[in-house]
Amino acid sequence: MTTLTRDEAMKALFSDRRLTLESMLEIENKExxxxPFILNPIQRDMQETSGIRDIYVKPGQVGATSIWAGDFTIDNITINGTVSVIISYDEFSxxxxxLKAKKFHQSIQRRIPTIPKLDHKSATELSYIDKxxxxxxxxxxxxxxSYxxxxxxxxxxxxxxxxxxxxxxxxxxxxxSAVQRVPLVLGTKIRVQSTANGExxxxxxxxxxxxEGISLGVGRTQSVYKPHFYPWFIHPEYSMLVDSPFCLDGDTQYPLPNLQDDELSLMRLLINVFQVDEHxxxxxxxWRRYKKVEVASMRRSGETVFIFSQEYPEDDESCFLTASDQAYDSEIISQKLRNCYPAPIxxxxxxxxxxxxxxxxxWYDKEEGEIYLLSIDPGKGKSSESVAHVWCFKDGYVKDDREVFPEMKHCATLAGWYDEWEMAMYCKELGRYYNEAVIVPEDNLDIVSHLRDYPDLYIREDPRSGKSSRAIGWQTNVSTKPYMIT
Structure with a gap:
């Protein structure tokens, strides 16, 4: 059996970051x-799959910040000159x-007294020194x-x-100020992480x-950040046994009664994809039932149940839907989002x-003889994005005594940070490409003046009476908004 010297053992220990974290660091658990800082599955994957620039959507309370605080601490005691920075969202955090970083240093120092000493210089700075x-x-x-x-x-x-x-x-x-100070050198790290908080x-x-990448006018360019998403159900702690005192009334039995469609779908996902047994x-x-009732308990209407999908995401689309007064049911929106796919052209x-x-x-290229509509939601130059969509509408009909509903097909999207005149120029070209599509701009900025030379523009009608006016474009206001979304 090969015997390692002290220096060889130390080198082997610190060359394996997970081994270092789990054998050197201690942390307070929820009791x-x-x-010992034994990584949970989410922490383990974060540590093993991280690149040089990463962004994470995660559930709440899974120790995501702790893994990076520990990782940065090890860099600070082993690599001379290291500057680590964590920017949190409030003073308490x-x-x-x-305090956690100080405790990490203390737990390592108890095992290796010769590591650089810690100097708590100020309310925001820790220094590691070996004179x-x-x-x-x-x-x-x-x-x-306070940055x-x-x-x-x-x-x-x-x-x-x-x-x-x-x-x-x-x-x-x-x-x-901060991100631009991280040099493009191997070994540097930028981590951006959060639970969702709306779109x-x-x-x-x-x-x-x-x-999805970045639109730079000449095609889509990949972001420099690697995306990571973690659903709540891969965290082992998010589970509730049948004899738990926190079980809701009626849930202290196996199998669970009255499984809803979304619960059945999730159970199939857990069993078939994540290899979880039925129990x-x-x-x-x-556990999910309890937490949903817990957040819904804020209001008699139960409308705050949407907070669950924000704090405990199941997919990386529905977790960003938070508005309790949405025009459409969040489950319908989530299903539509799941059916989305990248444009093939x-x-x-x-x-x-x-x-x-x-x-x-x-998504759908132009077809000879088809009539298209091009809608424009203009932005404010470089401060908000302008978006245009091309649509194709087909009437409904009856076939074999069966009603076929009208078809509304989204064909194309043009989006970017364009000035109004610039967006108008691009949209006129896009309209000409789609068989001289009817252009319908939103009449809330100056884009209409840049479109007047286009041959087929939408002339506004009163949404209640149907009477035409001489005004170009759709005007969004309190009176017309209900007609936009119904």
Whole structure:
């Protein structure tokens, strides 16, 4: 049997990051006990599959922040000059993380007393120092509101934690100052992670960009961030045994009674895809029932049940649907989202004035003799995105005594951060491509003035009376909005 020297053993230990985390670090569990930091399946996958730039959609309370705090701590005590930064969403979380990083250092120091000593320099900074060797590294932990580092010092490890919950206005400022200070050098890390918090925030947009790519006018370009998604049911703790005191009335039995369609679908997924046996699947459904009732208990109407899919996602589409007053049922929207697929065709619309082009995603190419409609939702230049859709409508009919419903087919999408005149130019080209499609702009900005030379524009009608006016485009207001969504 080969005997390792002390130095060889240390080298072997620190060359295996998971081994280092699980054998050197201790952490408080949910029973408030200090235990070895044994990674759960989600933490293990995060550590094993991470790249150099990553974005994570995760359930709540799975230890995602702890894995990076531990990972950064090990870098800070083993790599001289390391600067690690975690930016959390509030002051309380930042202070808790600072305390956790200190405890990680203490647990390693009990086993290896010769590691660099910890100096708690301020409310936001930890320093790791060995005066004999000149070793020095720093670990900063801020809230999104309090981030104040200078712009000169490089950052080697950066975590943007619970990014979807940061105060509005902080994302871009920190992106410019912190992210741009991480050098393009192997060994540097940027991790962006959060539970979902609706569609209307930078985290949702960034994650979907990582999945779908970026439209730069000449085709779709892959994001530099690697997307990761973790559903709640792969976390072992999210399960409830039949004898748990937290079981809902009627759920203290096997099998569970009154399984709903969504529960049956999830159970099939757990058994067939995730290789979970039926008893364990029932335990997970029992836990799910309790948590859904728990969040629904905030209101007598139960409308807050949508919070469950945000905090405990089952797929990376429905988790971003949070509005309780949606015009359409969230299950219908989720099903539509699951049926979506990338456009099989990509074309470029060239702007004759500038020579630039805009990329168009096409699901159904033009067909001779078909009539198309092109709708435009104009943005505000470089501050909000403009989007155009091409549609084809076909009338319903009766065949063999069976009614065939009218067909509404989404054929193509053009989207980008374009000025109004620029968007108008691209849309006119796209309209001409689709058999001189009728163009229907939203009449809330100046885009109509740039479309007047197009031969077939929608002339506004009163949605109640049907009378035509001389105005071009659809006007969105309190009176017309109900007609848009019904």
């Amino acid at each position: 408030r006990q200090l235990v 930042a202070q808790r993380l600072l 004999d060797t000149g070793f020095y590294s720093s670990f900063y932990i801020f809230s999104a509101r 104040v580092m200078g712009r000169g010092e490089p950052i080697h490890n950066l975590l943007l934690d619970e990014y979807a919950f940061w105060p509005l206005g902080t994302h871009e400022a920190i992106w410019a 209307d925030n930078p985290f949702c947009e960034m994650y979907k960009t990582a999945k 364990e699947a029932m335990d997970k459904l029992r 990509h074309k470029s619309m060239v702007n004759d004035r500038t020579g630039t082009s805009a990329g168009v995603d096409i």
